[in-house]
């Protein structure tokens with residue numbers, strides 16, 4: 086009898102606690118959001134372009150919106166004010182990254198910088214990359230190499246101009262940027278075939294596509310093993326290709342390590358690993374994970390930004406003309422653009438800012454809440470995925486007039502820049518997880534755009550009119566043009 090009473094008391098206490106917790110939860114005010122389905126939550130609302138789907142939903146439900154992706158509570162942030170709260174006021178709470186199958190398989194269990202969980206490992210790796218790759222001194226030291234690579238691209242375009250060939254500008258810029266990234270990080274160039282017959286551009290794009298595709302394994306962990314969509318199999322295949330390539334690079338560096346006078350980034354990381362002096366665990370897999378970051382984040386972002394800016398210049402000939410006039414005045418038709426010219430090109434600066442605003446290459450960036458937090462009186466629970474919709478912010482009609490138009494003049498007399506302090510324009514993010522490659526990215530984008538506009542007149546193929554040039558997007562962690570940008574160059578500088 087005593088046992089029955091004791092059991093009843095325990096059941097009653099458990100029930101009372103459950104009710105109490107439930108009531109506390111009910112009193113918490115969660116952000117508004119659309120009605121979801123049982124089990125799936127809101128996954129069915131996501132189509133090909135998630136940034137645009139979320140933008141439409143946020144117009145109805147507000148800038149801090151709750152959706153449930155399978156089992157994962159998700160907060161979508163879509164206004165400059167709300168982004169400021171997340172990336173500045175509560176940056177210490179939202180600075181982590183969520184688990185994903187992509188991060189798991191491509192980056193050796195989140196050992197890279199882009200997907201690493203917030204904590205001492207991430208802090209150390211970030212410091213290492215900042216000192217040895219992204220410091221102003223390092224960026225400056227690669228200037229002659231950048232000039233040489235840009236000159237090579239211009240020479241090859243001159244040949245194509247003589248033959249009146251239609252050029253795949255997307256591929257041209259991507260290939261030059263791949264060479265620059267390889268020289269900077271690995272100390273030498275690699276051919277497309279060194280990686281795989283599909284080449285750098287295609288494989289890097291596959292990485293950024295798979296990293297953002299809604300993989301059921303991310304939202305229902307037990308489905309990861311079944312891999313209903315076949316996405317995880319594709320991730321594993323990709324990871325094998327990159328792993329073999331990175332192993333080869335590390336082996337080459339180990340073999341030539343002692344004889345080398347000047348050390349590249351891989352040598353520096355090997356030194357740190359071999360010295361055993363790192364205050365954190367640092368082995369071969371960690372080096373491979375960080376190198377993969379540099380290939381993916383370094384190669385695709387800058388060239389995709391250039392691709393979008395050139396697209397808009399071709400769609401707006403009067404802007405192209407005005408930019409060319411500035412280049413003629415500052416640089417002259419006697420010579421190519423030098424990096425030292427860039428600071429004198431004010432209209433170029435506006436064109437680049439407007440291009441980055443309109444075509445945010447990283448439109449939807451995932452963060453993770455490390456603790457419960459209240460933002461704008463809404464409760465956000467620990468472990469929630471936070472999707473920052475930079476695309477929605479940068480096209481918000483409450484901030485930007487005619488937000489879908491390409492209007493560089495909107496920056497005349499404006500102090501807004503892209504460095505992470507102005508929350509209405511954040512192509513590089515802001516706060517702890519903001520882009521460490523920002524200064525390098527800005528130099529590359531400004532240099533490539535200026536050089537291509539200064540050295541060549543560009544004509545669309547098959548008599549296509551500027552207004553017919555499409556701006557269809559291929560959504561991914563980096564969002565590029567759906568189809569490559571094609572144009573015919575005519576060389577315009579005075580031949581010496």
Ligand code: HEM
Nearest residue numbers: 198199382383386387390447512513514518519520522526
């Ligand atoms: C125009 C060029 C670029 C753009 C628009 C861009 C944009 C971004 C954005 C939006 C983020 C995420 C910010 C956040 O989580 O809130 C990011 C992170 C990152 N970017 Fe860039 N990026 C560019 C160039 C580069 C380059 C050239 C490199 C390296 C060679 C690079 C390396 C990284 C890395 C490693 C991270 C992860 C940082 C972390 O999680 O701590 N990026 N970038």
